Amino acid sequence: MKKRVSLVLESYLEAIAVLQEEHGAAGTAMIADKMQCKRSSVTSALRRLSEHGLINYQPYKPVTLTEKGRANIKKLDKYHAAIKKFLxxxxxxxxxxxxxxxxxxxxQMLPETIERLSLYNDFLESRGFLENDAFKLYIKGEPEEKKS
Amino acid sequence: MKKRVSLVLESYLEAIAVLQEEHGAAGTAMIADKMQCKRSSVTSALRRLSEHGLINYQPYKPVTLTEKGRANIKKLDKYHAAIKKFLxxxxxxxxxxxxxxxxxxxxQMLPETIERLSLYNDFLESRGFLENDAFKLYIKGEPEEKKS
DNA sequence: CATATAAGTTAGATTAATTTAATATATTTA
DNA sequence: TAAATATATTAAATTAATCTAACTTATATG
Structure with missing residues (x-):
């Protein structure tokens, strides 16, 4: 019963969360705009998200996240931050x-991988190696990616 | 016209390459076994791979990679090695x-990300930091992932 | 308030990926 | 070589994701 929701559906969920944060609510048109898709695709996604118990959805009414949906988002935000920090x-x-x-x-990455990546960020930080310039110099020194 | 083939299709291609390496040829049944799917799914994948010009395929005949298919595999192997080394x-x-x-x-990762990751491996290696134990100790020291 | 416009949904297609069940082709072996 | 077995393909469904086009519901404004 735990099966993780698809990458696409997770993205819709995030878009909704962000819009709800920025404006009070998330409308189909705004979601479509953010997701670069048609409004009808949004409606379809909303139905599926609702079936997964991640949003409260009734046709023509504004969408809100369920408790489960919020928990999901919270985790995704953590994941996003860790990966971005590393990159x-x-x-x-x-x-x-x-x-x-x-x-x-x-x-797409397994949660375990992201947790470990986050730990690696912390590790480097604790040693003062996070965001140091040695690697940047190393990159500069490398010949341009040769297209074998 | 460059559009990257789907993750699933790329996986089939890899399975074929491996089997071709190990045994002379790749049979539908062996591919299905390696891919954990039904034989009919393999047939379907073979048709699509063929349309993408990655394999030479004719019903009931053994599959072989095209030049394009081999190039694809070569790149994937490099990607795989770099990511695995990092992990x-x-x-x-x-x-x-x-x-x-x-x-x-x-x-799933962008080629640029993988190239950079590979460069990072090289960087650490050049400094004798690849596969050092400091991080392992750091991990050990951490409290178990708390489930907030 | 009546209607034009905007927002949202439904219906019907399409594509990728998958399955089961039926059929076709090869291969083995008695 | 003919029958049994193994291998491969096709047909028909299903699910997720998408689109276009048509229709419905809200909202705004003249």
Whole structure:
């Protein structure tokens, strides 16, 4: 019964949470805009999210997260932050790239992997190695990715 | 026209490559076994892989990789190795876990991310930090993941 | 308040991936 | 070589995700 919801559905859930945060509620059109899809796809997603018990949904009424939905989001936010921090500080990617990639990977990496990555961030931080420049210099020194 | 083939299809392609390596050829039944699916699903995948120009496929005849298919596999192997190395040596996961997770992430992480990860492996290696025990000790010292 | 516009939903198709059950093709072996 | 067995494919359903186009419900404003 625990089966994790799909990457796509999780993304819809996040979009709803963000919109609910920013504005009071999440409308179909706004979700569609954020998700880069058509309104009808949103309706379909809402039905499925509702079946999974993640949102309270009734046609033509504003959507709200259930307790389960909020818990889910809370976890995803933690995941997102950990991955982004790693991409940004350790792998030295730029803001925009790190954000995009974290948005996707938070749904795809195993929780254990993310927990460990987070621990690794902490480890480096505790040693003053997080966000140090040695690796950036190393990258600069490398020849451009050769396209064998 | 460059659109990357789906994670699932890429996995079938890999299974075929491995079987072709081990035995001379890849039969539908063997692929199904390796992919944990039914034989009919394999047939379906073979048709799609063929449409993508990754394999040479004709019903009832043994499958072979095309040039494009081989190139694809070569890249995936590199990706797999880089991710596994990171999980194994840097994040200190055990063999089996690293293998499983790499198998999935190689299809999901952006190429740029994997390249950078690989570079990070090299960086650590060049400094004698790859596979050092400091992080393992750090992990041991941590309290068990608290389930908030 | 009546209607034009915006927002939301439904219906009907499509594509990828999968399954079961039935059928077709190869291969073995008696 | 003919029958039994194993292998492979097809047909028909299912589920998730998507789209277009048509329809419905709300909202706004003249």
């Amino acid at each position: 940004l500080n350790v792998l030295a990617f730029e803001e925009e790239y790190a954000e995009q990639e974290a948005c996707k990977l938070e749904h | 194994l040596n840097v994040l200190a996961f055990e063999e089996e876990y690293a293998e499983q997770e790499a198998c999935k992430l190689e299809h």
